[in-house]
Amino acid sequence: MHKVVSIEENLSISEFKMFQKLIYNDIGISLADHKRTLVQSRLRKWIREFELANYQELYEKIANDNSGQMLMMLVNAITTNVTSFFREESQWIYLQNNLTEIFDIKNKRIRIWSAACSSGQEPYSIIIFLKEHLKNFDEWDIKILATDISEEILLKATSGIYVKKELEGMPKNILIKYFNGYKDESFMVKDEIKQYVVFRTFNLVTGDFSIFKNNFNIVFCRNVMIYFDRQTQNQLFEQFAKLLEKKSRLFIGHSESIHQKNYTYKLVAPSIYKLN
Numbered sequence: 001m002h003k004v005v006s007i008e009e010n011l012s013i014s015e016f017k018m019f020q021k022l023i024y025n026d027i028g029i030s031l032a033d034h035k036r037t038l039v040q041s042r043l044r045k046w047i048r049e050f051e052l053a054n055y056q057e058l059y060e061k062i063a064n065d066n067s068g069q070m071l072m073m074l075v076n077a078i079t080t081n082v083t084s085f086f087r088e089e090s091q092w093i094y095l096q097n098n099l100t101e102i103f104d105i106k107n108k109r110i111r112i113w114s115a116a117c118s119s120g121q122e123p124y125s126i127i128i129f130l131k132e133h134l135k136n137f138d139e140w141d142i143k144i145l146a147t148d149i150s151e152e153i154l155l156k157a158t159s160g161i162y163v164k165k166e167l168e169g170m171p172k173n174i175l176i177k178y179f180n181g182y183k184d185e186s187f188m189v190k191d192e193i194k195q196y197v198v199f200r201t202f203n204l205v206t207g208d209f210s211i212f213k214n215n216f217n218i219v220f221c222r223n224v225m226i227y228f229d230r231q232t233q234n235q236l237f238e239q240f241a242k243l244l245e246k247k248s249r250l251f252i253g254h255s256e257s258i259h260q261k262n263y264t265y266k267l268v269a270p271s272i273y274k275l276n
């Protein structure tokens with residue numbers, strides 16, 4: 001017989017701190033104190049679902065889960081996957097105006113990393129953009145690496161299937177050109193776009209950056225640094241710097257910034273940096 005679990009207690013400050021520490025140490029996400037009620041509402045649900053007695057038992061279940069699945073559930077619960085095609089229009093306009101400066105016309109080789117790509121709209125936008133704006137697109141050797149910490153969101157990204165609402169604002173000619181109709185008023189990115197994108201899991205805080213053998217022409221790292229503290233952000237910027245070269249660019253989210261005292265980068269347009 002199932003145990004009937006009723007847990008209505010609030011997550012105490014000390015219990016919250018315990019989860020805060022676990023999340024920071026194992027995922028790198030710095031949870032602000034005001035997130036206590038959000039965390040509480042998510043965790044309470046799990047305590048019922050897993051038929052546990054209290055937050056301490058849940059903590060132990062997560063901390064002792066060697067598969068990492070529980071930790072992943074936690075990441076999905078406390079971060080947002082919100083994204084959209086061609087997000088942050090000014091950055092695409094910048095890219096269009098600076099294509100020939102950023103990319104090597106002679107070698108015709110492009111490597112771009114969409115770090116924290118969520119459900120895939122960002123990397124697919126990049127390829128669609130290049131198809132639309134790069135002269136002689138078919139002559140170029142192009143690869144987009146798209147990574148995220150969440151395996152679950154990467155499954156959606158890999159499927160390339162989006163409902164109508166997720167495609168709002170997409171010009172009709174682009175939709176027709178690069179998507180096939182799928183069932184129930186949804187659409188699937190065509191293989192001719194998908195083939196350029198490789199999806200992988202990667203934790204930007206705890207991941208091993210030495211696995212990247214090539215320099216990237218652009219790193220998109222947008223709307224994820226909000227979860228990291230300044231120190232973690234600075235470490236991440238230094239890791240990116242090792243993977244960029246003189247002409248490369250780093251694109252970040254509009255609500256994010258690189259610390260003013262950072263001498264590695266210089267701002268070249270809103271939320272766009274290059275190496276100093």
Ligand SMILES: C[S@@+](CC[C@H](N)C(=O)[O-])C[C@H]1O[C@@H](n2cnc3c(N)ncnc32)[C@H](O)[C@@H]1O
Nearest residue numbers: 080081082083116118149150203204222223224
């Ligand atoms: C708001 S989405 C940003 C998507 C896209 N870059 C954009 O700007 O539209 C944030 C993503 O960051 C991912 N994320 C959170 N912490 C991460 C970490 N430590 N390493 C890698 N990805 C992380 C989440 O899973 C989520 O998909």
